[in-house]
Amino acid sequence: MATFPTLKTGAVAQYPSDLQQNFSTTVVRFLDGSEQRFPWYAAALKRWVIRLELLDESELTALQAFFVSEGGRAGTFSFTDPFSGSMVTCMFDSDELDLTFAGVGNGKGQVVIRQAGSSSGSRNQDSGTRRD
Numbered sequence: 001m002a003t004f005p006t007l008k009t010g011a012v013a014q015y016p017s018d019l020q021q022n023f024s025t026t027v028v029r030f031l032d033g034s035e036q037r038f039p040w041y042a043a044a045l046k047r048w049v050i051r052l053e054l055l056d057e058s059e060l061t062a063l064q065a066f067f068v069s070e071g072g073r074a075g076t077f078s079f080t081d082p083f084s085g086s087m088v089t090c091m092f093d094s095d096e097l098d099l100t101f102a103g104v105g106n107g108k109g110q111v112v113i114r115q116a117g118s119s120s121g122s123r124n125q126d127s128g129t130r131r132d
Helices: 057-070
Strands: 017-022 025-029 035-039 045-055 077-080 087-092 098-101 107-115 129-131
Touching (some): 057 087, 057 107
Antiparallel strands (some): 017 045, 045 107, 098 107
């Protein structure tokens, strides 16, 4: 599995960066009005907004080449969580990458990465269920 490229400093992100934790729940509503809830994922999934500034041409080129090699959202890769330092299997959150190069050492961009989820079961088989 490919690994998200690091900057020349060895970091994968700069500050400020954002971290969100997302839950997904399946709700089954019965005719009597009662509900039963199940987690769609075994744990919360993380999503990072990585803002990058003052990058040189080689850092921008490496990020663009990695994005193309992964096919945007199609591929999965290893990503080091900049907040915990743990390695996580992730994917890009978009099929578009917006990078700007405005001169030597003045490149910037923003990348949104989300954790690849694993379903906690096939609980969405019934047409009476919905994911919230």
